Amino acid sequence: VQLVESGGGLVQPGGSLRLSCAASGFAFSLYGMTWYRQAPGKERELVASISSGGGTSYYAGSAKGRFTISRDNAKNTVYLQMNSLKPEDTAVYYCKVDYRARTYWGQGTQVTVSS
Numbered sequence: 001v002q003l004v005e006s007g008g009g010l011v012q013p014g015g016s017l018r019l020s021c022a023a024s025g026f027a028f029s030l031y032g033m034t035w036y037r038q039a040p041g042k043e044r045e046l047v048a049s050i051s052s053g054g055g056t057s058y059y060a061g062s063a064k065g066r067f068t069i070s071r072d073n074a075k076n077t078v079y080l081q082m083n084s085l086k087p088e089d090t091a092v093y094y095c096k097v098d099y100r101a102r103t104y105w106g107q108g109t110q111v112t113v114s115s
Helices: none
Strands: 002-006 009-011 017-024 033-038 045-050 057-059 067-072 077-082 091-099 102-105 109-113
Touching: 002 091, 017 033, 017 091, 017 109, 033 067, 033 077, 045 067, 045 077, 057 067
Parallel strands: 009 109
Antiparallel strands: 002 017, 017 077, 033 045, 033 091, 045 057, 067 077, 091 102, 091 109
């Protein structure tokens, strides 16, 4: 199982970014996917999750109304569209999958929101 995040960077407050997580090594379309983030000095927290077929999603309160999780099962990729970014969204963002009783994480992508 391999998860590779991309799309992070430096953005001004109010800006947008779209993160991608390319998956391989398992039947992507059969598994729900989750985005987490970890800010410096804080615990890793769930941001959003999406069901295997994409029909059901969940958002943490901090993400609701600003972030959108989606997936393209033909491309084995899950996305996180982040709008109206705030400095408190600064963190390393990770995607995660629970596969065969194990949890797999990507290496993370840094998002920095600053003027």
